[in-house]
Amino acid sequence: MMLAGEASQSKAQDSISASSDPKQEDSSLEGFYDELPLVKQLPLHNSVGVSVRKCRETAKNIIYLETDLPGDVVVHWGVCRDDAKNWEIPAAPHPPETILFKNKALRTLLKQKEGSSGCSELFTLDEDLAGFLFVLRIKENIWLKYMGNDFFVPLSKSSSSVQSNKDSEATHVSGKGEQENEDVSGSAFTDGIINEIRNLVSDISSVKTGKTKTKKVQESILQEIEKLAAEAYSIFRSSTPTFSEEAVLLEEATKPPLKVSSATGSGYEILCQGFNWESHKSGRWYMELKEKAKQLSSLGFTIIWLPPPTESVSPEGYMPKDLYNLNSRYGTIDELRDLVKNFHEVDIKVLGDAVLNHRCAHYKNQNGVWNIFGGRLSWDDRAVVADDPHFQGRGNKSSGDNFHAAPNIDHSQDFVRKDLKEWMCWLRKEIGYDGWRLDFVRGFWGGYVKDYLEASEPYFTVGEFWDSLSYTYGDMDHNQDAHRQRIVDWINATNGTAGAFDVTTKGILHAALERCEYWRLSDEKGKPPGVVGWWPSRAITFIENHDTGSTQGHWRFPGGKEMQGYAYILTHPGTPAVFYDHVFSHYQSEIASLISLRNRNKIHCRSIVKIAKAERDVYAAVIDDKVAMKIGPGHYEPPSGPQRWSQALEGRDYKVWEAS
Template identity: 25%
Template sequence: MKRRIILMGWVMSMMIGFNSCSSDNDPIDNTDDNPGQVPTTPTEPGALNLENYKNGTGVMMQTFYWDVEPRHEWWKIINGKVEGWANAGIDRLWLPVATKGQSGGYSMGYDPSDYFDFGEFNQHGTVATRFGTRDELVTLIANAHANDLEVIADIVINHNSGGGLEWNPYRNKNTYTLFDGTHGNASGMFNRNYENFYPNSTSDYDHGSLFYAEQNLDHNQEYVKNWLWKSDNSVAKYYQDVMGFDGWRFDYVQGFEPWVIKEWMDEVGGFAVGENWDGNANNLRNWVAAAGIPAFDFSAFYKMEEAFDRHNDLTYLGKDMLRKTHPEMAVTFVANHDSEKDSNADNRIAAENKLKAYAYILTHDGYPTIFYSDYENAAFQDDLKKLILLHNTLATGDVEILYNDNDEYVMRRKGTSTNPGLILYINTSSNTKRRTINSHWTNTTLMDYSGKTTYKPTTGADGSVSIEAPAGSYSIWSITN
């Protein structure tokens, strides 16, 4: 991965005495009875060269938002950003659904019609997909690989759309279940008819999918299994072996059983994550155990939304999340294409709180995802680059919450024998705050590597130190040279 970033730094690690909710009366609020010393040092300490502390992790970029514009240009647009993303510390690109949907050039891909039309067949009113042509996609994937980035395919394997109308004896009416060379499947591969959807001659099961229930694929059929993942020219193997995709983002996994993903992954492997839109951490734990792959951590997403927005109470960050019990199975995020298109405030984190939420996921365990529109926001990008760098370097070791009340949250990554780790301090009050904690460093000057404060405290002989977080913001601490 090509990157050369030296960050002006600051970091620290803490134990902490748990205190009651802090006061907002003073511009700087030392909330502990025994505020830490802030001794001066004869020489200015230097920031760590974070390039020397790479911890082997990375960050995934979601490379699209809902209804990207301009149409037919997207593969070329993001191709021009690949090298910059790689330099910033991104290690995977999550692409939108790459094949032709019923809406043709207007389709975001979640109405899949032809699984093998990447923008080369004239159907549904267009040759190119909304994102561009097959050749442009191939160029993008090759460029990503040249920059050491994996490319993740968004896969929709339960509901289909855009087929021809045919009589369906199992539903006793006409259904849009005919997919062939002249009915939404110009590639001629994976032709389908009513027998391949629920219900059919082998199953009367009806999942009741929220999307295109009449075109809900029956994964129990060998024909469907073969075309989706088992045969040499299956969707999975074509994506992997011909197009060059490295992994999978499984859309709407509540629309089919977890064993489908297990069989898919046993056949082709690669990185994978499932979209199980469920804020209940227990439900997510049960699903990842059954499917055998990570899930987007909607439990963490909703706890952040409640902490920063809905209830303005950081104690929600102390509640149950998938990442707290199964960090290796949790893909964390602050926003995605669905949450941002939804006008429901409870399904999104407000813009003024997003950087605090990104500071949370990029310092904690779990595998974080950056949303394209947030990274490309000029007001966010510099901060996100710093946070990505800190994630890929100092954000390592066990997680320990040192302090948590309604407007303060302090967390330590304990580091390793060769990595000092870090401490995150979030403050949602209207005043700058300082809090004394007991660090595992002695007689060491600390710095805020997020750049939010120039305050440089020094730990005492017992490891105690007072750290600072600006009003409505965060700071990230570690040792200096």
Template identity: 45%
Template sequence: MEAALAARDRARRGLTTSSDTASGVAVVQRTDEATSTLAKSRQPLNENNTTKAKLSKLSTDMAPQTPFASPLSRPLPSTPCGNGRELILQGFNWESCNEKANNDRSWYQLLNEKVPEIAAAGFTSVWMPPPTKSVSKQGYLPTDLYNLNSFYGSEDELRSCVARMREYNITPVADIVINHRCAEAQDDAGRWNKYTGKIDWDARAITCENPQFGGQGSQSTGEDYLPAPNIDHTQQFVRKDLKEWLSWMRDDVGFRGWRFDFVKGYSGVFTGEYVEETRPFLSFGEFWDECSYRDGVLEYNQDAHRQRTCDWVDSTGGNTAAFDFTTKGILQEAVARTEYWRLIDTKGRPPGFCGMWPSRAVTFIENHDTGSTLQHWPFPRDKILQGYCYILTHPGTPTVFYDHWVDPKWSEAIGVMLDIRKRTGLSSNAAAVHIERATAGLYAAHIGHAQEMYTEGLSMDVDVKRPSICMKLGVEDWSPNAAKVGNLSWKCTASGDGWAIWEDKNHLEDEEISKAR
């Protein structure tokens, strides 16, 4: 992709610089990128000061795609992913719900025991499984939202696990399933549409596209989910009940983050409203969209795919991040087919969502759906560490899958990569990636901090005065010392089959001197 590398230099001339009078720093923005509705907000989120904002009258101005927009009444954090340096562990797999039956202890009890180890590894957040009572063991067909006794354990065990995580400064993230909800009682026609528990809705809470459930609500604002009654988020009473429940989950149970399931099923405007009301420290959604394939092979250009993810994030008002399915799809195709030229777009940037909007991209290579025992879209098992070498060095908020973290084949190397990311201070904010090579057999990049403060987007100019790293994937030989990257001296601090990471020797020596003192 030599043409892409050349295009990168041309793209640099498409940057504009303006003065940020509030902070007194130069702000660089791309003229050809979608910008966040919250681009000017840099107010950090203080977890000790997260009272509910008073919502003003509903307006249609902020989201023309739906008449149910919730105006953001005050600036939100500069990123919905904490301080930009979060490291997330997905703390379950598809079979975790069977832990009690198989090993005579609940999954919550197992996680509770592992909290010190999770903290020592450097994880700052744990994405936990759906916490509510559910028709399915895995929790993705919820019934009574206030009933927190599930196949993962009892409510007391959940509360104990959440409390211990917070003792270790780990942010517990709840898996929020509110696209659909299963009723526990039938109407006179035998349709399951009567809800029980504290949130005792009736058929008005179900979208009208669900005739098998007798839905009497409005049309859905997203894709239909066939297995269960789809919740009508246009109903004010529905949104009121859900916001009260989320507030209870935060203030009473102790969660500090939300992972929203199947967000394609309802407008992102509603996700934005729920996040604005509850002010979580972390907020990200599962916008799982199909990549473009031709004859079973992934097409090179996935710009339309990542743009759809960007559009969904924008629809939330920018207060919620999204899983970077684009990066997963491209990365696993590149390593499986030895086609590392895929890892650069036509403008010289990373081709996934993290190359467009890193502060809103939650990167991953596997989860309970794509891998585990389901294997819906698995990452090549012999290339797992190449995958982590990429997402743990590149901008975005990386997520490590539980199965990979505990597997002896990969755990040590993943731990080393986590240490490098923390030591270098890599962030999803003001990040920079300069791609050095992208050929069939090699991908190499220089990654660090941007020379200028970026409000949105991704810089390609790495500040060599601050800690940075170089990395490579593939079968071809490459060294940043031979390539004279940044005119710096580099030390290889981690490597394996088809991957390697180098750190700037000067900053490594400075850190060693600091530790010695």
């Protein structure tokens, strides 16, 4: 490894080579890099590893880069389309902590590994690219390159070890040379497992040690492949994935059962929202809902989302006060326990609605501001964020957006996190909740959510990250990548431990159905345009809830077109959520038929979508080669071929077929 050393500060600042030949001048890169003089060459006893595989679902290249270099490591990276290795910026999505550098490249701060030294990151790249180019910044103005050149990882066209374009000799990924000769058989994984998953690893980035013979090099490369294979197994089979969707797809996603995780459940979940904005008014909602438990189970629902259970300033429950007081407008704590028990008896899991972003105070401070809390969690104003102008908190600045109707809780405080984790664990044990719907997660960092979920160990969790889509002069933009990227970023911040409501898909369905613009339901890559197109297993799709519909009507789904929306979400990947008002309406039989079709064809959160049509008046798709569907007034019939299709369902402007 070579260090491009400490040159003059003025030239070294944010400067880096992005050429495969550092001696060759390229006018297109003017102002983008300065060649830095080499101060000294140092042997480094660290390693940089890169593995590449093809995602079977999307055909995209999944790149996993890791290093044991200490401290904050920044990867300066781009892609190329041919052997000329001209740097380009790849299409989104990009990893978290990624910034644009002079419109020529990207810079990503690698994530520190938990429980071990070093850092890593995962990159998802389109299938038509020739290579992945990068260099590493290990300190200010100190850059790590490969024998004076950019690191180059070939994509698609090669499965050999990564080599410099100027040096044909295979080299070992580790800088430890002859001193390192680990026996992989001591690994926790068996040889059979390693052999099974070696195909996941197609390339390894290498750093030359210089004194090793060819045979020794080959043995070392094999050892490194086996280590990465073992690590890949733990990543791709993990029940709490930490990377993007393609990285956590199973080798055969269509084979049940999928492993349970807190973001997906079993992968075959169908969620019912078990209340609306008016449900509190009877004062006995828990008892009323208990009577519907068997019916909801017979309709095919596997999870129900209950309203917030705590004492609240507002009757709907979203202005919580004493978190341990579970006598609310919906019923008593005993009625809640009984309700949860009844749902468990009919094999339905139960989500509690946890409002963690804000809390209403019990008392005023000396300035007359409501920011002193009572009850079992008797916090003072240190529990309130400092930048909420209405409540004069003495905590740290908020890690998200402020909710101005109540004091925003400072989750950076150790005592706050400790108390909330204890409360959530208490709810799991005392009430029997199986998981969470998290309110207003825009208000605090997703990393805190990860902390809470690791403590409470839920079966399923979904966060509400709701903000505005992109519009130009009042018209919704076709490209909503920026919107879904914000949701994906939040999911990433939770380390993939939670899913999120696919607000992007709801918004695009609005525009497509209202304006007869069904072309909106395919993005520029020919994929679904919402979160479900980028990270389907973490997308909880829906068309209505207590905020958007019901008596609030903040963002009501186009009237009379609800079944087109359900024909879409109940046949597509993701975890579909059905609103209470629609379940108990004249739509019930149609919704039940769609749920039944989804279950018998084993459509799940990672199912594969092939969009067949996305035109002005019709959208059509084939899912897992088992189900074909269309919505819109236009014509579509599934293609004849190996499969024989039979029409299963038909309604107003929608049809669904099954393969026979």
